[in-house]
Amino acid sequence: MVSTGKSIAPSFSFLKQLEDKSGQPVSRCYQCKKCTGGCPMSFAMDFNPNQVVRLVQLGQQERLLKSRTIWVCACCKTCADRCPNGIDISAVNDALKDMAAEQNVALGDTMVPAFHESFLASIQRHGRIYEAGMLLGFKLKTKAYTQDMGLGIEFVKKGKLKFLPEKISQVKEIKQIFEKAKAKEGSR
Numbered sequence: 001m002v003s004t005g006k007s008i009a010p011s012f013s014f015l016k017q018l019e020d021k022s023g024q025p026v027s028r029c030y031q032c033k034k035c036t037g038g039c040p041m042s043f044a045m046d047f048n049p050n051q052v053v054r055l056v057q058l059g060q061q062e063r064l065l066k067s068r069t070i071w072v073c074a075c076c077k078t079c080a081d082r083c084p085n086g087i088d089i090s091a092v093n094d095a096l097k098d099m100a101a102e103q104n105v106a107l108g109d110t111m112v113p114a115f116h117e118s119f120l121a122s123i124q125r126h127g128r129i130y131e132a133g134m135l136l137g138f139k140l141k142t143k144a145y146t147q148d149m150g151l152g153i154e155f156v157k158k159g160k161l162k163f164l165p166e167k168i169s170q171v172k173e174i175k176q177i178f179e180k181a182k183a184k185e186g187s188r
């Protein structure tokens with residue numbers, strides 16, 4: 001929940017910065033909560049979608065950049081379809097993720113960004129997901145070696161986890177996309 005009982009000093013410069021970066025009219029939000037009512041990922045979030053928007057309006061940058069919500073948003077855009085003010089909260093979350101990465105914010109929950117990094121590394125290397133390699137990378141990053149082990153064994157038994165990677169034919173192009181994205185990031 002957003003309420004902590006502490007007083008909050010709003011920062012309008014952060015609201016402006018976030019609106020520019022995300023392209024979303026966050027200041028129009030009047031807290032009808034239609035976004036949260038339809039969000040399929042709210043069960044896993046520490047702040048509901050409407051609360052993310054409210055925290056942006058209040059300039060609560062630090063709380064948002066450390067939030068689990070920005071990493072678990074599935075970018076399904078249900079919130080954007082439901083919002084009477086045309087606010088796409090996935091774009092807001094993307095902008096917040098960018099800021100968190102740019103500022104090297106240490107997240108309270110290291111599992112979610114570690115999963116993202118392992119996922120992207122697999123795509124960059126193979127052009128698609130190589131589950132066994134991605135899981136190994138994830139385990140090395142998080143050191144949660146035994147977590148979900150039972151599930152992993154079930155996957156192996158059912159032949160869902162291939163031990164050797166399969167690459168797509170255009171891996172080179174995929175790598176170029178990653179290089180361009182990194183160059184763009186560096187030039188900001």
Ligand code: SF4
Binds near residue numbers: 029031033035085086
């Ligand atoms: S649906 Fe739109 S206006 Fe309503 S709370 Fe969510 S972001 Fe705000």
Ligand code: SF4
Binds near residue numbers: 040080
């Ligand atoms: S885009 Fe993200 S915040 Fe919006 S409904 Fe989907 S999961 Fe929830």
